[in-house]
Amino acid sequence: MAERSIQKFDKKSSSGSGSETNWRSKIWSRCFAFDIVKQVGAILVMGCILGLAYNAANPIGIRWSESKVAQPPPKTAPASPVALLASTSSIPIVPPATGAVAQTTNRVGNQTTNATTYVPPSATTWEETKPLHLKKKCVLVDARSAPYFEAGHIPGAVNLPEPPDPQPWEAFIKQHAKSEHIVVYCSSTNCSLSFKLATRLAKDGGYEFVQFMTGGYQAWLRDESLAKADPATVVSNSPPPRITPREMPAQEVPPILPPVAGEMTGKKLENALPTTWLQARPLLGLGQAILVDSRPQAEFDLGHIPGAFSVPFDAPVPAIRQILADKGPATRIVVYCGSMGCPEAFQLATRLVRDLDYSNAQFMLEGYAEWRQLDQKAVKIPAPNGGGR
Amino acid sequence: MTSAAFNRWRTVLRWGVGLLMLWAAISKIANPMDFLGSIYSYQVPLPKTFLKALACALPWCELLCSLLLLANLWTSGALFCLDLMLLVFIIATGQAWLRGLHISCGCFDLNWMVIGSKTAALQRILESVAFAFFRNLGLWGIVSWLLYHNAEDATVKLVPEVASPIT
Numbered sequence: 347m348a349e350r351s352i353q354k355f356d357k358k359s360s361s362g363s364g365s366e367t368n369w370r371s372k373i374w375s376r377c378f379a380f381d382i383v384k385q386v387g388a389i390l391v392m393g394c395i396l397g398l399a400y401n402a403a404n405p406i407g408i409r410w411s412e413s414k415v416a417q418p419p420p421k422t423a424p425a426s427p428v429a430l431l432a433s434t435s436s437i438p439i440v441p442p443a444t445g446a447v448a449q450t451t452n453r454v455g456n457q458t459t460n461a462t463t464y465v466p467p468s469a470t471t472w473e474e475t476k477p478l479h480l481k482k483k484c485v486l487v488d489a490r491s492a493p494y495f496e497a498g499h500i501p502g503a504v505n506l507p508e509p510p511d512p513q514p515w516e517a518f519i520k521q522h523a524k525s526e527h528i529v530v531y532c533s534s535t536n537c538s539l540s541f542k543l544a545t546r547l548a549k550d551g552g553y554e555f556v557q558f559m560t561g562g563y564q565a566w567l568r569d570e571s572l573a574k575a576d577p578a579t580v581v582s583n584s585p586p587p588r589i590t591p592r593e594m595p596a597q598e599v600p601p602i603l604p605p606v607a608g609e610m611t612g613k614k615l616e617n618a619l620p621t622t623w624l625q626a627r628p629l630l631g632l633g634q635a636i637l638v639d640s641r642p643q644a645e646f647d648l649g650h651i652p653g654a655f656s657v658p659f660d661a662p663v664p665a666i667r668q669i670l671a672d673k674g675p676a677t678r679i680v681v682y683c684g685s686m687g688c689p690e691a692f693q694l695a696t697r698l699v700r701d702l703d704y705s706n707a708q709f710m711l712e713g714y715a716e717w718r719q720l721d722q723k724a725v726k727i728p729a730p731n732g733g734g735r
Numbered sequence: 736m737t738s739a740a741f742n743r744w745r746t747v748l749r750w751g752v753g754l755l756m757l758w759a760a761i762s763k764i765a766n767p768m769d770f771l772g773s774i775y776s777y778q779v780p781l782p783k784t785f786l787k788a789l790a791c792a793l794p795w796c797e798l799l800c801s802l803l804l805l806a807n808l809w810t811s812g813a814l815f816c817l818d819l820m821l822l823v824f825i826i827a828t829g830q831a832w833l834r835g836l837h838i839s840c841g842c843f844d845l846n847w848m849v850i851g852s853k854t855a856a857l858q859r860i861l862e863s864v865a866f867a868f869f870r871n872l873g874l875w876g877i878v879s880w881l882l883y884h885n886a887e888d889a890t891v892k893l894v895p896e897v898a899s900p901i902t
Contacts, residue, residue: 386819388810407791533769
């Protein structure tokens, strides 16, 4: 066939009436002379077969049928968001420390101003949110843009793309009371839209109890696939035994920080999970967690949260091992960096999880700058042994 | 330019295109629902089932093409296939740009660089459809050039077989 093509090409080249014909025939011959069509056909067919087969086996793959959309959650709000969470979550929760809201009060020098206060959003997972959502005791908000929501979303979720346009934002504010429990999600662990929208809802919207769901829509997809494959493995929807802080002896009151996903699933995490200062503070106060500053040594020396260890985010593994020599792999480590949105805390916490097997390492969403604003004078954390210069 | 240097450049370009398409394919395969969302955001008047099938198959075609390019197997077929796909991408991004759609092109996973606020502006530029349109246009030019010369090579390789009886 190739020989025939070449002959045809030569024939066309020699007998072509003009340069244009020559050029065309040259391109045509070069492109189609050597079974390119067959190769292209084979690649496309193989791509289609592999793509469809992989999608069928992929728990987070594309769904051919639309998810049944549940009724929107009722407008009635729980009396106390913390009590609700304690009654429905499998994780014992205690209310934030006294004056949790006051922590956000803007302190300037010795004067406390009456700036608008808000409770920063906390992290949650689908395992925790699921029972609440099934009982319609929380409002699930999808922070992705409309086409992504249309492509697939958790049934019953409300779409409020981040950043929200004024009209849907006002409609959402009108529709949902400030005391409602809001859980915001986006695409996956990687995306930051849920945290941004959750902060906006708490700060600008005035919502009292806002959480952002790590794992996002992918976590729901995985869970739904698991439910279809083996219903027994799914998290039970029945409420766990209610444990209120008052019923527990004082010495058994657990800290507010919920267990990280690795503890609940028993699987090794790929990335560190986020936490907030509000969640980490009681643990640090009780000495049940250590604080790690991921900024460069020079910045650490200029100022840091009392009790923090200095572990620069790019420190080599042996150096980190040396600094954390007396800390076992189960130690809760809270990593922070310069300010909200800085990457070093996430990077170091993920290194601790992946490379050093500290499965309880988490990164703090707030950084040193926020701590200085919020809690500089309110907190007195005892310096841990061997660290916290 | 000597033919050896010319061939070296072509190999470098082929590897570059192969690695770029490999990255694009893997980031799409890793998060198919996000890719479907990106396709929906182009607002193309096509049936949803077709778009879903496209979201399933396209990343795998990209993956196959990139692996074939890297392995230098079926190179003409892989390049022609990429040429066709890039033409589709050019049309999609071009129409979105003309219509003024403020969407993310969904071509690559750029989440790794969005952690810091300093990179947010750069990420917005890299993910914009206007940038994607020109990038696809440039990539299409490179792939077409490689395809043309690759086919030429194949012709040259076969010429001795035809020409030997004459000489």
